[in-house]
Amino acid sequence: MKELIDYISKFGNLNRQQVNFVESMAMRIELRKDEYFSEAGKIPNQVGFIVEGVIRGCYYSNKGEEITRCFIGENNLVADYVNLEANVISAEYLQACTPCKLIVFSKQSWEELSHTIVGWDNIKNKMVQMCMFQKSRKGPVISQNATTRYLEFMKNYPLLTNRVPLAYIASYLGITQQSLSRIRKNIG
Amino acid sequence: MKELIDYISKFGNLNRQQVNFVESMAMRIELRKDEYFSEAGKIPNQVGFIVEGVIRGCYYSNKGEEITRCFIGENNLVADYVNLEANVISAEYLQACTPCKLIVFSKQSWEELSHTIVGWDNIKNKMVQMCMFQKSRKGPVISQNATTRYLEFMKNYPLLTNRVPLAYIASYLGITQQSLSRIRKNIG
DNA sequence: AAAATCATTTATCATTTGGTAAAAACTCTT
DNA sequence: AAGAGTTTTTACCAAATGATAAATGATTTT
Numbered sequence: 001m002k003e004l005i006d007y008i009s010k011f012g013n014l015n016r017q018q019v020n021f022v023e024s025m026a027m028r029i030e031l032r033k034d035e036y037f038s039e040a041g042k043i044p045n046q047v048g049f050i051v052e053g054v055i056r057g058c059y060y061s062n063k064g065e066e067i068t069r070c071f072i073g074e075n076n077l078v079a080d081y082v083n084l085e086a087n088v089i090s091a092e093y094l095q096a097c098t099p100c101k102l103i104v105f106s107k108q109s110w111e112e113l114s115h116t117i118v119g120w121d122n123i124k125n126k127m128v129q130m131c132m133f134q135k136s137r138k139g140p141v142i143s144q145n146a147t148t149r150y151l152e153f154m155k156n157y158p159l160l161t162n163r164v165p166l167a168y169i170a171s172y173l174g175i176t177q178q179s180l181s182r183i184r185k186n187i188g
Numbered sequence: 189m190k191e192l193i194d195y196i197s198k199f200g201n202l203n204r205q206q207v208n209f210v211e212s213m214a215m216r217i218e219l220r221k222d223e224y225f226s227e228a229g230k231i232p233n234q235v236g237f238i239v240e241g242v243i244r245g246c247y248y249s250n251k252g253e254e255i256t257r258c259f260i261g262e263n264n265l266v267a268d269y270v271n272l273e274a275n276v277i278s279a280e281y282l283q284a285c286t287p288c289k290l291i292v293f294s295k296q297s298w299e300e301l302s303h304t305i306v307g308w309d310n311i312k313n314k315m316v317q318m319c320m321f322q323k324s325r326k327g328p329v330i331s332q333n334a335t336t337r338y339l340e341f342m343k344n345y346p347l348l349t350n351r352v353p354l355a356y357i358a359s360y361l362g363i364t365q366q367s368l369s370r371i372r373k374n375i376g
Numbered sequence: 377a378a379a380a381t382c383a384t385t386t387a388t389c390a391t392t393t394g395g396t397a398a399a400a401a402c403t404c405t406t
Numbered sequence: 407a408a409g410a411g412t413t414t415t416t417a418c419c420a421a422a423t424g425a426t427a428a429a430t431g432a433t434t435t436t
Binding site: 377378379380381382383384385386387388389390391392393394395396397398399400401402403404405406 | 407408409410411412413414415416417418419420421422423424425426427428429430431432433434435436
């Protein structure tokens with residue numbers, strides 16, 4: 001669990017006893033490629049930390065197209081956090097793009113951390129805000145053209161480029177796979 | 189200050205004494221059209237609540253184009269929050285699109301609320317997360333075409349459509365003003 | 377009111393991207 | 407290795423958007 005504790009420590013300090021408690025609440029799981037971490041139509045019930053692999057958030061448009069909304073890589077928290085907190089049915093899937101190793105907290109455990117560890121809420125909020133901030137920072141910029149967006153994508157997610165299907169990246173960038181294929185060719 | 193207190197009350201309860209304290213920390217100001225609430229190159233030093241008017245976040249691309257990144261309307265908090273918290277120079281301008289009436293807290297006052305009101309941090313974090321969530325919810329969706337994005341924009345920001353310059357909306361939607369003008373015409 | 381400034385619309389043509397279809401390349405199973 | 411299924415590339419044409427320029431409209435200043 002070292003990776004998780006290191007991550008948390010970036011946002012606040014925990015003493016040994018608190019570290020032990022966090023670890024006792026957590027569980028290691030693995031996801032096969034394409035398996036879901038959480039699903040649309042269900043109330044999210046866990047918070048994860050990605051030790052290895054890539055998870056994507058995706059949904060289906062009214063035309064039935066599958067659209068990737070975000071990628072979440074190693075050393076990041078993963079959850080449909082807003083709906084988890086609000087106890088509301090989620091509208092998106094969180095799906096393993098590659099085989100994943102995760103550390104997860106059930107919703108109940110996650111809440112117990114708040115009740116047990118003084119200062120946890122502070123750490124938690126910083127982590128959640130950082131996640132939201134990074135998503136907006138790393139996401140495709142609508143005022144750039146598709147080629148620029150793809151170049152930025154490769155900068156921001158160097159590991160993903162050849163690890164996930166082209167179709168995922170294309171819908172993330174807001175273009176068709178054909179267009180992305182063309183762009184790849186033109187870039188050389 | 190009723191508007192502000194009503195807004196805060198959606199995220200947690202304050203007793204009369206706490207309400208008085210919040211009000212004593214706040215200040216009413218007005219911004220003329222085009223005046224800045226905060227500027228790129230400076231460390232953000234205030235948190236505002238918009239009572240009347242519209243503020244936009246904007247920045248300049250490496251080609252010198254002015255790009256609108258977000259619109260913030262009445263009954264919302266406004267701040268470059270991440271950089272305010274991190275005490276880091278901002279990269280964007282927050283500018284009044286229309287004449288604005290605001291209630292503002294200096295950075296110092298904003299922090300004093302945390303120290304003085306038990307439970308304030310909890311309320312504050314809920315407010316900040318809600319702001320971030322709404323921005324992502326209401327923002328243009330990159331996988332939709334420009335016409336759809338504009339239609340969605342009008343749904344999400346009905347009041348803005350005829351209150352702010354076309355160029356602001358165009359760059360927000362990631363298109364040129366000429367394109368947006370064309371789209372307006374085609375919609376009828 | 378006229379002039380000046382700024383915002384919006386229109387027009388034309390070039391470029392980018394989408395839609396459809398098919399071929400090629402790759403993966404997985406048997 | 408063969409075959410089935412999937413993913414990626416290519417090709418073609420249509421549609422959307424960008425770039426440039428100019429005209430019109432609106433607002434502010436003098």
